[in-house]
Amino acid sequence: MNAQTDVRERSPLALAILDTLVHRIGKDEQAARPHDWLAATIFTVRNEIIERWMETTKATHAAGAKRVYYLSLEFLIGRLLRDTLANWEKREAIAEALGQLGVSLPELEEIEPDAALGNGGLGRLAACFMESLATLDVPAYGYGIRYVNGMFRQRIDDGWQTELPETWLAHGNPWEFERRESAYFVGFGGEVTGNEQGHVHWKPAEAVEATAVDTPVVGWRGKRVNTLRLWTAISLDPLKLDAFNRGDFQAALADQLRAETLVRVLYPNDSTAAGQELRLRQEYFFSSASIQDIVRRHVQYFGDIRTLPDKAAIQLNDTHPAVSVAELMRLLIDHHDLGFDEAWGITQRTFGYTNHTLLPEALESWPLPLFERLLPRHMQLVYAINAKLLRDLRRQPGVDDRAIAAVSLIDEGGERRVRMANLAFAGSHSVNGVAALHTQLMKSTVFADLHRVFPDRINNKTNGITPRRWLQECNPGLTALIREAIGDAFLDGADALTALAPFAQDAAFTERFAAIKRSNKVALAEHLKExxxxxxxxxxxxxxxxxxxxxxxxxxxxxxxxxxxxxxxxxxxxxxxxxxxxxxxxxxxxxxxxxxxxxxxxxxxxxxxxxxxxxxxxxxxxxxxxxxxxxxxxxxxxxxxxxxxxxxxxxxxxxxxxxxxxxxxxxxxxxxxxxxxxxxxxxxxxxxxxxxxxxxxxxxxxxxxxxxxxxxxxxxxxxxxxxxxxxxxxxxxxxxxxxxxxxxxxxxxxxxxxxxxxxxxxxxxxxxxxxxxxxxxxxxxxxxxxxxxxxxxxxxxxxxxxxxxxx
Missing domain, CATH: 3.40.50.2000 (Glycogen Phosphorylase B;)
Known part of the structure; x- marks a missing residue:
């Protein structure tokens, strides 16, 4: 940490951070530890972001704008302080203010934990997309799960991978806001009953409450602040007092433990039946809460549920949230009294599905008995959707039993299973691949028969990365060199990087370029040595x-x-x-x-x-x-x-x-x-x-x-x-x-x-x-x-x- 400046020389921003430290964290500057300064800095920055967050949200409401809802089981957002300060264009001001307090901003950035909300490319893509949605001023929500421990922290012991809990929430998360008013009942199991008028009622055997926790996502230059909404789970009866008083403490807390298990770990080991059940529960939990939230918001602001496709675009990031298709159908039919055909039309026009894999084992499917036991109403709806799909297909000329079997939402070969990729495909108006070759292979391999039925549905959207984090923030030396060479246009539009091409022939420039690369290598070498x-x-x-x-x-x-x-x-x-x-x-x-x-x-x-x-x-x-x-x-x-x-x-x-x-x-x-x-x-x-x-x-x-x-x-x-x-x-x-x-x-x-x-x-x-x-x-x-x-x-x-x- 740096030496402190005289109190009289401290800027209003430095004093604001200090005030937050005292009144929010409860520490004075002599007693404060690095994680206290980190939290105080984030809370201070957050105060300004909140105002912009509210402004953009109100403007969206006032304009009656259509929103994008991005459903993903992973959001690998990484550390947020440097990313937010860069996009908010406040890094130099915060660094100077902290310096006046004897605190180093780079040191604080290094101790911020990575949010354990993802594992690989799927989650990092979702994070890049959320940042770009805000940068392009597109109103959007990301929906996922607030994992307490995430994937795992990897340690290498004698060359072997050892999995340890990821404790990213050990000191809390100053970026998040709990939204207790946004809470939804999510049920499992039970039975489905109907009456003579055709009304269906699902009475779950158990339920949890999904509560929203929001994190602001700041776009480049603070143009828009969107929302990453993550769900946490609590039991409807967190403590069974009668069991507790009997001395059966495990039974007294069993429901709460079961609820907490839903949000504990990303990708539980599904090699066991219990692991498979937990993963399906997780996927339905976050899908149900998200779809309920989207429907509630639409009805609140627009009234007529029939206009949902005009005001909401829901994108499924791979098959993990595919059960959302059946969940929206359930809400439209059972709660909003729409007929099946009308509900199906609304559902298809609302959803889009992004496929990320051609590996058959990664195209999720669930044993039919497991799916039906956990989600009996959804099983009925999957059968109904499948019946419509197959009847419509059978009317087409040249369709044989092989094509019917390939398109079906139920895999009848061996153990009967519910095919989530087919459900997502059938329930969406758009199905996209993420690179040109991948999209072409989708048409000719895993979705060949569905593509023949719906020849205009598959399209390509080649992935991308945010240049803010993956150039400007992680490589400031190279960014400064590029700015010196071609100006600042590339900061607002990465296509402007093409102006750099002539400098490839400039020996003096390429030497400086190589020197920056070497300095990055020196920094990595020092990190690996330590x-x-x-x-x-x-x-x-x-x-x-x-x-x-x-x-x-x-x-x-x-x-x-x-x-x-x-x-x-x-x-x-x-x-x-x-x-x-x-x-x-x-x-x-x-x-x-x-x-x-x-x-x-x-x-x-x-x-x-x-x-x-x-x-x-x-x-x-x-x-x-x-x-x-x-x-x-x-x-x-x-x-x-x-x-x-x-x-x-x-x-x-x-x-x-x-x-x-x-x-x-x-x-x-x-x-x-x-x-x-x-x-x-x-x-x-x-x-x-x-x-x-x-x-x-x-x-x-x-x-x-x-x-x-x-x-x-x-x-x-x-x-x-x-x-x-x-x-x-x-x-x-x-x-x-x-x-x-x-x-x-x-x-x-x-x-x-x-x-x-x-x-x-x-x-x-x-x-x-x-x-x-x-x-x-x-x-x-x-x-x-x-x-x-x-x-x-x-x-x-x-x-x-x-x-x-x-x-």
Whole structure:
């Protein structure tokens, strides 16, 4: 902390922070700890934001404007203080005021916890979208769950992932506002009854109360403040006093514990029946509360429920909130007395659905008995929707039983299950993919039959990222250099970055650009030294793969090639090897055995390579624990090479690829997801593409692919695989990776072996590019210059015009 200034020199803003510290936090400046100063600063900033929040809300009401409602199980918003101050254009003023109080704003920003409201790209995309909605002055609410512990805090113990509770709420959350007046009854189980007039009544066997907690979302330059509304759960009877008085304390608190469990953890382990039930309960809990809130607001301000599609656009972020389709139908029919056909028309015109995956296991479905037991009224409505869908389909010429089975909301093959993706598709007027290739594959694979029935429903909206957080805030040095070169226009419209392209030929500029990159690498190296005790050379090539650990994302391919490179460096010390630092980070789902094993392998490989003096420090490897937004903000600006190496046809889009390129890293990747569009924008010569295409992957799978022959035909690959399988990197347990490597020989579904030689050759091409300093620098500048199209402002503008009808 800095030295304090004389009291007489303190500004009104400094005095406001001090007043908040005393009267809101209850501390004087001598006794205040850093988290006290953090809370006092946030509360002071929040006071100004509240006024703008109310102004924009009132203006929306007065104009009778249509609102967007974005439903997502994840919102990976990260730390909010720096983001809010930057968008509010108050960072310098707050920093100066705190300095007068002897407090460092950067130090406060570092101790703010990341909100544990998400895990990966899905949640980070939702956060970018919320910020862009406010930036573009689109009235919007985000809806999700206020998780107490979120996913988990990842610790690495002896190379293994250990999951610990994420305690982000330990000191409270000064950004949030509890809205006790916005509380809704959410029921489960019970029975459904009807009368002769056709009225249906659902009497749940149990219920919780969903209460809203709001967080303001500030757009760029404070143009609009929108609302992120998260739901917390309380029991209707939090303490059964009779049981308590009997001494049965567990029974007395059982209902409250059951309610709290709904909002405790993101993505509970669903490998058990209890875990599956909890996840379905969570999804219905937040969907029901959100739809009830939307309907209540519409009726309050507009009266006629029939005008809902004119005033509300509800976007489903993947299948997690898909039960909202049935919930809206329930409210329209059971509470607003609409007929089925009219209710269905309103529902379809209100909803849009974004698909994020082509993986069948990620297209959620629920065992029919579980769904019917928890949501009996919704099961009736799903059957009714399905009946209408299939009857309408049957009237079309050329429809056979196979097409009927594929379109049905009920999967009849084996265990009967409710298909949530089909429900979301049928209940929406728009279904979008998130990259051009992904959208095309949706039409030809998972939704092929639904696409034939509804040929105009699927459309593409390629993902984007907010340049405020992912350039201006995380890379202030580069932002300042760009402003000096081309002015400030890019701050308000990222497309203006194209003006930077001519500077790629300017040696003086590219040298300054490279110096900023190196300073970011030095900062990351210092962080890793402090956090992990790891020493890395900032002049080495920083090769980074940070994302959720999954076999289709192919961290395993990267690790195997690292082992092969290690062998080559030892075998050929006479060659001019490019010094490399290989950095991995990401979390594995707690029940995903192979993903957890891949983390252990990365750590075992790192331990062996980093302790081997024979390679002269030419290669370092690290798995950085507890990947989150704040860690990404350190790693992205420091990366030289961005690993985007998923099996072609399996990554919907990716947004990490955009963040890295925007900060001057070259991409090494397959023609998958948004990599294809990045290639089109930055130019073939400024990206490194390798491997099979999506069509080639499909052809190999269909044509009897023999991975054993591929492995045995590649000397580098077979040597690396055999070393891993035989226990070279796991002497304490030589059999540890035998099964993982055997999977490559037996089926290699993710085409690790098939793409290895191409990947290894691409990495040697990267080495050659790195040795051409001028060429590398030119390519990095051109990446930044051509990434403006990938702003989430562009994505949201497309949604707003083409799906929601609000621009």
């Amino acid at each position: 956090a992990m005790g790891l020493r890395i050379d900032p002049d080495a090539l920083f090769d980074v793969q940070i994302k959720r650990i999954h076999e289709y994302k192919r961290q395993l391919l990267n690790i195997i090639e690292t082992v092969a490179l290690y062998d080559q460096i030892r075998s050929h010390p006479e060659r001019e090897w490019t010094p490399r630092v290989k950095l991995f980070a990401g979390k594995a789902a707690s029940s995903y055995h192979n993903a957890r094993l891949i983390i252990k392998l990365a750590n075992d490989v790192a331990r062996r390579i980093n302790s081997d003096p024979s390679i002269g420090g030419l290669l370092k490897v690290a798995f950085v624990p507890n990947y989150n937004v704040s860690l990404a903000e350190k790693m992205v600006p420091a990366a030289d090479l961005s690993e985007q190496i998923s099996t072609a046809g399996m990554e919907a889009s990716g947004t990490g690829n955009m963040k890295f390129a925007l900060n001057g890293a070259l991409t090494i990747g397959t023609l998958d997801g948004a990599n294809i569009e990045i290639k089109d924008h930055v130019g073939d010569e400024n990206i490194v593409i390798f491997g099979l295409t999506a069509d080639e992957v499909a052809a190999k799978r269909a044509g009897g692919y023999d991975p054993r022959a591929v492995i045995e035909g590649s000397a580098e690959l077979s040597q690396a695989v055999n070393a891993i399988a035989s226990g070279v990197f796991s002497p304490d347990d030589p059999a540890r990776y035998r099964g993982l490597m055997a999977g490559l020989y037996d089926h290699d579904w993710f085409m690790v072996a098939a793409d290895f030689d191409s990947y290894a050759a691409a990495q040697r091409d990267v080495d050659a590019r790195w040795s051409d300093t001028a060429g590398w620098r030119r390519a990095t500048v051109l990446n930044v210059a051509n990434m403006g199209w990938f702003s989430s402002d562009r994505t949201i503008a497309e949604y707003a015009r083409e799906i929601w009808g609000v621009m």
